[in-house]
Amino acid sequence: MTGNGSSRRYAGAALGFGLAALLLAPLPAPADAPAPLLHPMFQDHGVLQHGRPVPVWGTARPGETVTVGIGQAGAAQTSATARAGRDGHWQATLPALAPGGPFTLTARTATAQQSATDMLVGDVYFCAGQSNMEMQVHRSLDAWSETGRANHPHIRYLAVDKMVADAPAYGFAQPVAWRAVTPQTVPDMSAVCYFFGREMRKLTNVPVGLIASAWGGSMIEAWMGTQDLRRQGDYAAALDHQARFVRGDVAGVRGFITEWQDWWGRTGTGQPWAEPLGSGEGWRTAPATFKPWESWGVPEMADYNGLAWMRAGVTLMPEQARNAVALRLGPVDDLDVTWVNGQPLGSQYGPGDPRRYPLPAGLLKPGENTITLAILDGYGDGGLYGSAEAQAIELADGTLLPLRTPWEYKPTPVDTAAVPRAPWGTVDGLSRIHNAMVAPIGPYGLRAAIWYQGESNWARPEQYRSLLAGMMAGWRRQFGQDLPFLIVQLPEWGYPAAGKPVESNWARLRWSQRAAVDADGNAALAVSMGLGDWYDIHPANKQGVARRLAHAARGLLLGQDVAPSGPLPLDATRQGGTVTVRFTGITGTLQSLSSHRPVGFELCDAAPGTCRYVDATLAGDNVALAVGDGPAVRVRYCWADSPVCTLYDEARLPAGPFELPVR
Structure with a gap:
C-alpha cells in the first residue's frame, strides 16, 4: 500500500452504514393486479426529460392495452399506447415534450386508471456514488442559511433507499417519492446533487429533476451490472461463486473461502482456521465481554483497525451434532470469514449486522468443535459483540x-x-447495489449522470480507469447510448506529506479518472482539488463541487465555449536544462495562487521513489521546470494523497494531478 497514514486508517469500506448482506428487492406486482398501472418512477411532483421521446412503463393484466397521456387540464393530451406482455409489464413512448408544466400523466386500461399530477418537464439528473454524494445538505457549509432559503418549487428530488438484490429488480424495495425542494425537505437531500441542480436551474431556467442513489463506502463494482464486470476479465471466478451462492449451492461459499485461504498463504503464516483450540502460536484470551475490541482495555487493540483472528469452542453430544442447523455469531464489525472445524462456512460484510450461517450436515461432530473467524475492521469499532x-x-x-x-x-x-471480499457483500459486493438501486430506475429519461465515487477503490487505482469506462457503458445501455457523464475527481484528504515527494494511490486514482473521461468523448471531469479537508474525508464545501460540476456541464451539456475542467497538460519536452509542460483548456492565463511561481511540480526517473521537487516558472500557457541535478524521465504535478496545488487559471479552476513522460 502507498500513500500517507490516513489512507491506511481508511481501509476502503469505511464510509458506509451496514445493512444485512442478503436483502432482496421485492418481486414485481402480480401480473393480475389491476393497479398501480404506472411504475413507481411516475408519481405526483415528478419531472420528465424534455427534448427527447419519453418512455413510460408499468404493470397491467397480461394482454391489456394501456393508453398513456400527458397534458394540462382542459387542453389536448399527447398520448401513446402499449400492450402488456405475458408478465404484465408494458412500456409506451410519448413524443418529445417541451419544458413546462404542471402536467398530469395518466395511464388507462379498460378496467383501471392511474394518474400522476403536478408533473414538470425539464432536465433530469441521476446523482450516484458513495458517501460524498450521499452527504446531506444539513452537513454542508452554511447549512442553516442554505436550508432556510431552499424554496425551489421547480426543483424536484427523488431518493432511492439503500438496498441490494441478487438480480436486476423491476421495482424498488422501499417506496420512493418525488418531493419539491423546500426548507422542510432539503436537509436530508444529497448536498452535491441539490447544489448542482440549483446551479443548473440558474443556467437553463427549466425545471430540474434530481434522482439520488448513493451508498457510503460502496465500491464501483457494486454499481456495475454483471455483464459489465465479466467484460473486465478479473471477476469471472468471483461472479461464478456469487451465482452458486445465490442458488444456495455451498460450492459458492467454499470456492470463495478457498481463494481467501490461498491469499492468506501468500500473506500470512500458518493456517489459523485449521488450528484446534489450545494449538497454534500467538493466541490470547479475550476479555469476557462482547464489546468492540477497542473497549477491551487492551492497549494493542485500543485503536486497532485491521485483521484479527478469533475462535471459540463448543462441545456437543452426538444428537446435538446431528440436529445442528445454523451457527449464530451475533453482530460482527466489519467483515468476517468463518470456518467450523477448519472447513469454510460463510463470509459477510456488514458493520454490526448479526451473522447466521446454515450448517451443512456432518460439519459438526460429537465432542469438541472449533469455530474460527477472521475479522476485518476497517474503521471505528471492530470485532465480535452482542452477548x-x-x-x-x-x-x-x-x-x-x-x-x-x-x-x-x-x-x-x-x-x-488487499483482503479479499465476498462477492455477495453489500457495499463491497458485485453488482448488488446496481441491481437494487440503478436497475429499477429503468430507461427513465436523463439529461446526464453525475458520479462521485472512488475513495473505496483507492487500493487498485490503475484498474479504476477500466471499471469507470465499463460502468458508463453499462448505464448507457439502460438509459441511452448518448447519456453524458459528469465525474467528480477526488479532492485532497489527509495531512500533506512533508519534505519530499511520495507515491500515492489516491493521485493515481485521480489520474485514472482523468484518463477514463478523456477517452470517453461524452464525459467531463470536475476537478475538486482545493475543496478537500485535511482532517475529514467528507469535506463540507459541497457548493464548490457543485459549481465546478455546473461549469463542466456548461461545456459538455450546454455547448458553451468554456473549458470544462480547467488547465490540462498536453505534453512535456526537454531542451537543455529546462523541461517545458504545455497546457490547454485555459481560461485567460495561468496563475499561481499565493506564490510567484507554481508549487507541486516534480521530476522523476522511471522507477518509483525517484521523484524530487523542482522549481517552476510560468511562461504563458506553459510551465518551465528547472532540471538541475537529477533525472527527468517523468514529470508529476499535484501528486499526493493531500497535495498543495497552486496552479489555476482565471476561471478559478485548478490544474488537476497528472503524470507525463518527458520527451
Missing part, C-alpha cells in the same frame, strides 16, 4: 447452545485493502 447468548449453535427445534467463553484472539496486521 454470550448471541454466539450459539442453533438446533432444529430452535434450541440455542452457547459457544464456550472466553474467546481467543490473535491480531494479525495486514494490508486491509
Whole structure:
C-alpha cells in the first residue's frame, strides 16, 4: 500500500452504514393486479426529460392495452399506447415534450386508471456514488442559511433507499417519492446533487429533476451490472461463486473461502482456521465481554483497525451434532470469514449486522468443535459483540447452545485493502447495489449522470480507469447510448506529506479518472482539488463541487465555449536544462495562487521513489521546470494523497494531478 497514514486508517469500506448482506428487492406486482398501472418512477411532483421521446412503463393484466397521456387540464393530451406482455409489464413512448408544466400523466386500461399530477418537464439528473454524494445538505457549509432559503418549487428530488438484490429488480424495495425542494425537505437531500441542480436551474431556467442513489463506502463494482464486470476479465471466478451462492449451492461459499485461504498463504503464516483450540502460536484470551475490541482495555487493540483472528469452542453430544442447523455469531464489525472445524462456512460484510450461517450436515461432530473467524475492521469499532447468548449453535427445534467463553484472539496486521471480499457483500459486493438501486430506475429519461465515487477503490487505482469506462457503458445501455457523464475527481484528504515527494494511490486514482473521461468523448471531469479537508474525508464545501460540476456541464451539456475542467497538460519536452509542460483548456492565463511561481511540480526517473521537487516558472500557457541535478524521465504535478496545488487559471479552476513522460 502507498500513500500517507490516513489512507491506511481508511481501509476502503469505511464510509458506509451496514445493512444485512442478503436483502432482496421485492418481486414485481402480480401480473393480475389491476393497479398501480404506472411504475413507481411516475408519481405526483415528478419531472420528465424534455427534448427527447419519453418512455413510460408499468404493470397491467397480461394482454391489456394501456393508453398513456400527458397534458394540462382542459387542453389536448399527447398520448401513446402499449400492450402488456405475458408478465404484465408494458412500456409506451410519448413524443418529445417541451419544458413546462404542471402536467398530469395518466395511464388507462379498460378496467383501471392511474394518474400522476403536478408533473414538470425539464432536465433530469441521476446523482450516484458513495458517501460524498450521499452527504446531506444539513452537513454542508452554511447549512442553516442554505436550508432556510431552499424554496425551489421547480426543483424536484427523488431518493432511492439503500438496498441490494441478487438480480436486476423491476421495482424498488422501499417506496420512493418525488418531493419539491423546500426548507422542510432539503436537509436530508444529497448536498452535491441539490447544489448542482440549483446551479443548473440558474443556467437553463427549466425545471430540474434530481434522482439520488448513493451508498457510503460502496465500491464501483457494486454499481456495475454483471455483464459489465465479466467484460473486465478479473471477476469471472468471483461472479461464478456469487451465482452458486445465490442458488444456495455451498460450492459458492467454499470456492470463495478457498481463494481467501490461498491469499492468506501468500500473506500470512500458518493456517489459523485449521488450528484446534489450545494449538497454534500467538493466541490470547479475550476479555469476557462482547464489546468492540477497542473497549477491551487492551492497549494493542485500543485503536486497532485491521485483521484479527478469533475462535471459540463448543462441545456437543452426538444428537446435538446431528440436529445442528445454523451457527449464530451475533453482530460482527466489519467483515468476517468463518470456518467450523477448519472447513469454510460463510463470509459477510456488514458493520454490526448479526451473522447466521446454515450448517451443512456432518460439519459438526460429537465432542469438541472449533469455530474460527477472521475479522476485518476497517474503521471505528471492530470485532465480535452482542452477548454470550448471541454466539450459539442453533438446533432444529430452535434450541440455542452457547459457544464456550472466553474467546481467543490473535491480531494479525495486514494490508486491509488487499483482503479479499465476498462477492455477495453489500457495499463491497458485485453488482448488488446496481441491481437494487440503478436497475429499477429503468430507461427513465436523463439529461446526464453525475458520479462521485472512488475513495473505496483507492487500493487498485490503475484498474479504476477500466471499471469507470465499463460502468458508463453499462448505464448507457439502460438509459441511452448518448447519456453524458459528469465525474467528480477526488479532492485532497489527509495531512500533506512533508519534505519530499511520495507515491500515492489516491493521485493515481485521480489520474485514472482523468484518463477514463478523456477517452470517453461524452464525459467531463470536475476537478475538486482545493475543496478537500485535511482532517475529514467528507469535506463540507459541497457548493464548490457543485459549481465546478455546473461549469463542466456548461461545456459538455450546454455547448458553451468554456473549458470544462480547467488547465490540462498536453505534453512535456526537454531542451537543455529546462523541461517545458504545455497546457490547454485555459481560461485567460495561468496563475499561481499565493506564490510567484507554481508549487507541486516534480521530476522523476522511471522507477518509483525517484521523484524530487523542482522549481517552476510560468511562461504563458506553459510551465518551465528547472532540471538541475537529477533525472527527468517523468514529470508529476499535484501528486499526493493531500497535495498543495497552486496552479489555476482565471476561471478559478485548478490544474488537476497528472503524470507525463518527458520527451
